[in-house]
Amino acid sequence: MSALKIKKGSTKHSAYNLRPDFSDVTETHTLAVVVDNEAGVLARVIGLFSGRGYNIDSLTVAETDHEGHRSRITIVTTGTPQVIEQIKAQLGRIVPVHEVHDLTVEGPSVERELALLKVSGTGEKRVEALRLADIFRANVMDSTLESFIFEITGTPDKIDAFAQLMGPLGLIEVARTGVAALSRGQ
Amino acid sequence: MVVQALRDQGVDVVFGYPGGAVLPIYDEIFQQNDIRHVLVRHEQGAVHAAEGYARSTGKPGVVLVTSGPGATNAVTGITDALMDSIPLVVLSGQVPTFMIGNDAFQEADTVGITRACTKHNWLVKDTANLSGTIHEAFHVATTGRPGPVLVDIPKDVQFASSTYTPPQKAKTSHYQPPVKGDLDAITELVEAIEKAKKPIIYTGGGVINSGTAASQLLRELVDSTDFPVTSTLMGLGAYPGTGKNWLGMLGMHGLYEANMAMHDCDLMINIGARFDDRITGLVSAFSPNSKKAHIDIDPSSVNKVIRVDIPIIGDVGHVLEDILKIWKSRGRKTDKEGLKGWWARIEEWKKIDCLSFKQTGPVIKPQYALHRLEELTRNHDRYICTEVGQHQMWAAQYLTFNDPNRWMTSGGLGTMGYGLPASVGVQMAHPEALVINVAGEASWLMNMQEMGTAVQFRLPVKQFIMNNERLGMVRQWQELLHGERYSQSWSEALPDFVKLAEAFGCKGIKVDNPDDLDEAIREMLAYDGPVILDCLVEKHENCFPMIPSGEAHNKMLLGEAKTKDAIGSSGAVLV
Numbered sequence: 001m002s003a004l005k006i007k008k009g010s011t012k013h014s015a016y017n018l019r020p021d022f023s024d025v026t027e028t029h030t031l032a033v034v035v036d037n038e039a040g041v042l043a044r045v046i047g048l049f050s051g052r053g054y055n056i057d058s059l060t061v062a063e064t065d066h067e068g069h070r071s072r073i074t075i076v077t078t079g080t081p082q083v084i085e086q087i088k089a090q091l092g093r094i095v096p097v098h099e100v101h102d103l104t105v106e107g108p109s110v111e112r113e114l115a116l117l118k119v120s121g122t123g124e125k126r127v128e129a130l131r132l133a134d135i136f137r138a139n140v141m142d143s144t145l146e147s148f149i150f151e152i153t154g155t156p157d158k159i160d161a162f163a164q165l166m167g168p169l170g171l172i173e174v175a176r177t178g179v180a181a182l183s184r185g186q
Numbered sequence: 187m188v189v190q191a192l193r194d195q196g197v198d199v200v201f202g203y204p205g206g207a208v209l210p211i212y213d214e215i216f217q218q219n220d221i222r223h224v225l226v227r228h229e230q231g232a233v234h235a236a237e238g239y240a241r242s243t244g245k246p247g248v249v250l251v252t253s254g255p256g257a258t259n260a261v262t263g264i265t266d267a268l269m270d271s272i273p274l275v276v277l278s279g280q281v282p283t284f285m286i287g288n289d290a291f292q293e294a295d296t297v298g299i300t301r302a303c304t305k306h307n308w309l310v311k312d313t314a315n316l317s318g319t320i321h322e323a324f325h326v327a328t329t330g331r332p333g334p335v336l337v338d339i340p341k342d343v344q345f346a347s348s349t350y351t352p353p354q355k356a357k358t359s360h361y362q363p364p365v366k367g368d369l370d371a372i373t374e375l376v377e378a379i380e381k382a383k384k385p386i387i388y389t390g391g392g393v394i395n396s397g398t399a400a401s402q403l404l405r406e407l408v409d410s411t412d413f414p415v416t417s418t419l420m421g422l423g424a425y426p427g428t429g430k431n432w433l434g435m436l437g438m439h440g441l442y443e444a445n446m447a448m449h450d451c452d453l454m455i456n457i458g459a460r461f462d463d464r465i466t467g468l469v470s471a472f473s474p475n476s477k478k479a480h481i482d483i484d485p486s487s488v489n490k491v492i493r494v495d496i497p498i499i500g501d502v503g504h505v506l507e508d509i510l511k512i513w514k515s516r517g518r519k520t521d522k523e524g525l526k527g528w529w530a531r532i533e534e535w536k537k538i539d540c541l542s543f544k545q546t547g548p549v550i551k552p553q554y555a556l557h558r559l560e561e562l563t564r565n566h567d568r569y570i571c572t573e574v575g576q577h578q579m580w581a582a583q584y585l586t587f588n589d590p591n592r593w594m595t596s597g598g599l600g601t602m603g604y605g606l607p608a609s610v611g612v613q614m615a616h617p618e619a620l621v622i623n624v625a626g627e628a629s630w631l632m633n634m635q636e637m638g639t640a641v642q643f644r645l646p647v648k649q650f651i652m653n654n655e656r657l658g659m660v661r662q663w664q665e666l667l668h669g670e671r672y673s674q675s676w677s678e679a680l681p682d683f684v685k686l687a688e689a690f691g692c693k694g695i696k697v698d699n700p701d702d703l704d705e706a707i708r709e710m711l712a713y714d715g716p717v718i719l720d721c722l723v724e725k726h727e728n729c730f731p732m733i734p735s736g737e738a739h740n741k742m743l744l745g746e747a748k749t750k751d752a753i754g755s756s757g758a759v760l761v
């Protein structure tokens with residue numbers, strides 16, 4: 001991991017220390033939080049955000065290491081640099097939290113989200129939906145005479161764009177997973 | 187199993203209240219003599235008593251309550267301990283595992299309810315994990331920044347048997363916050379110490395929590411650098427109140443010289459305090475020209491409120507040791523000339539004599555009452571608890587604390603009803619000591635049932651009630667902020683405290699005249715048992731100095747003069 005890896009309790013925990021001053025500009029950060037896969041851990045993380053008034057733009061969680069009993073929570077959050085630093089420090093304080101990584105400052109990372117979109121239509125609109133899906137490399141997972149379910153994977157922006165295009169073509173339902181992310185390289 | 191685990195953790199006293207869901211544990215308690223159980227009168231009292239025990243000994247306090255209402259009654263105390271970083275282990279009974287979620291009799295989602303007010307909590311679903319979890323709970327409560335933890339134990343888990351996990355085998359390795367500070371940062375601080383012309387050391391409860399060695403190291407640092415030192419409410423006693431570099435408490439009701447020095451300093455060394463809003467006042471005007479260092483074991487305390495230049499994450503004791511080592515090895519330098527000028531300014535501020543008062547007339551001034559209490563108890567082995575309100579601030583201002591762990595007060599949460607049960611816990615830990623609860627009449631009534639506990643366990647706690655027949659602190663704010671409209675801040679229909687004492691089976695004394703005060707205090711001290719002293723004081727006295735909400739340190743109000751309209755409308759929304 002990069003030099004800014006945040007270990008619980010380390011003195012140099014704070015990338016904020018590198019900043020000149022409190023800034024009011026909000027930033028969006030993607031955090032990867034490695035936790036013990038135990039009862040209540042997600043409630044602790046979510047309770048922290050609601051209790052202290054932080055934003056959650058997206059949140060995904062699943063067990064990633066069955067033997068080690070670990071889960072990985074990926075949180076996309078928005079706040080001023082000071083708030084982002086607080087969020088990381090507060091997450092680090094939760095006893096079953098093992099690691100907190102700020103993928104946004106720890107060098108390049110890959111972020112992906114999966115979405116399912118149900119689009120209903122006939123005739124020209126149906127053909128156009130299929131053509132656009134092809135351009136976006138979305139797969140058809142299910143189809144009836146009047147509808148498709150597309151599966152698309154990509155950055156949240158790409159999914160936003162695809163959903164927007166599908167709107168006038170008969171988009172009726174969307175399910176999104178939220179972002180999963182990993183830092184690049186070693 | 188539970189009692190065995192407590193015994194192996196060195197527990198000698200448990201504060202609790204039984205009920206259906208903890209009967210198996212009470213049965214275990216019945217059949218042994220190593221651990222004393224103090225039967226309180228309300229679960230909130232159990233938690234505050236455990237806080238008093240913990241704060242006055244440095245050991246974790248232990249609480250045992252039943253499910254449902256037992257657990258919910260404990261919530262205020264647990265939150266209080268969280269805010270003031272007091273190590274507690276709360277054991278709660280729960281309905282049997284197979285009934286959880288069925289809205290069973292006396293079921294409450296205790297881990298859900300206490301998730302936000304504990305450092306960590308556990309629901310034990312398997313007896314095989316019970317003793318290990320209790321050991322882990324003690325570890326988490328006392329390691330890093332201390333705090334309350336809760337272990338919820340369903341009744342079937344209490345009944346079942348399993349092999350016992352000794353403390354050494356318990357899972358604790360995953361939670362080990364580092365205690366040593368970063369040496370580069372410490373060196374940077376030492377350089378700042380060498381250069382500072384107007385330094386101040388600002389200490390907090392973290393110094394007390396770090397242990398007596400930390401207070402000793404603080405004294406060494408202050409005395410060898412000759413820096414002035416002030417403290418938050420929670421840190422009183424870390425540096426002696428009679429020490430020559432002591433400026434007194436700082437903050438909203440802190441001393442003039444302490445707040446002025448905070449405002450004008452060029453180097454602020456925060457040791458185990460957290461820039462609480464009672465301390466900083468208006469954040470944007472807080473000590474505008476100083477370099478700030480912050481020593482704290484909790485990374486989330488750093489840069490939370492005030493941006494600091496030198497953050498040092500670590501245990502106060504360890505960090506102070508390294509500071510002293512490095513500073514000495516570099517030749518023990520300070521800017522002596524600069525310091526001389528700084529002390530001269532501080533002496534000027536001290537001349538204001540912000541705590542001066544005049545006892546005139548036939549009514550006891552609260553300041554005078556505490557002044558006499560101080561004089562007459564100074565040489566005792568003394569522990570002070572307080573309730574919350576004006577009397578609490580006056581106690582912090584007028585009593586002297588020369589040692590750590592001698593001052594038990596509810597700081598972060600400001601919980602009325604804390605003091606009486608806390609005094610019970612302190613007296614349990616120190617049976618021979620003089621334990622006084624400086625109380626307001628309104629706060630005291632909130633947990634007055636604990637007087638029964640004091641009588642039952644022959645705990646000679648002295649309840650020094652400064653009775654102004656008012657919710658004094660509320661009344662003061664209404665006078666200053668709400669156009670003297672005293673909405674609901676009267677203590678109406680007060681009991682006769684002397685008769686109340688008699689009803690509880692202890693001694694009651696009433697005093698309402700300054701000439702009789704000394705005699706009343708002496709009588710209280712001389713009585714071998716719990717005493718309620720009803721000390722009637724001036725009803726409309728205000729607590730000064732005061733930094734109005736939303737103002738800077740140098741905008742302190744000093745006396746009755748010109749206090750009206752002193753708080754701007756933006757300050758009025760603050761608490």
Ligand SMILES: Cc1ncc(C[n+]2csc(CCOP(=O)(O)OP(=O)(O)O)c2C)c(N)n1
Nearest residue numbers: 575576577600602626627628629657658659
């Ligand atoms: C449980 C709780 N409820 C309300 C308050 C708000 N409050 C703070 S001080 C105070 C008045 C306390 O009155 P008293 O105990 O008589 O002390 P005094 O200020 O008169 O010395 C009140 C109501 C509180 N701190 N705690």
Ligand SMILES: [Mg+2]
Nearest residue numbers: 626627656658
């Ligand atoms: Mg009162």
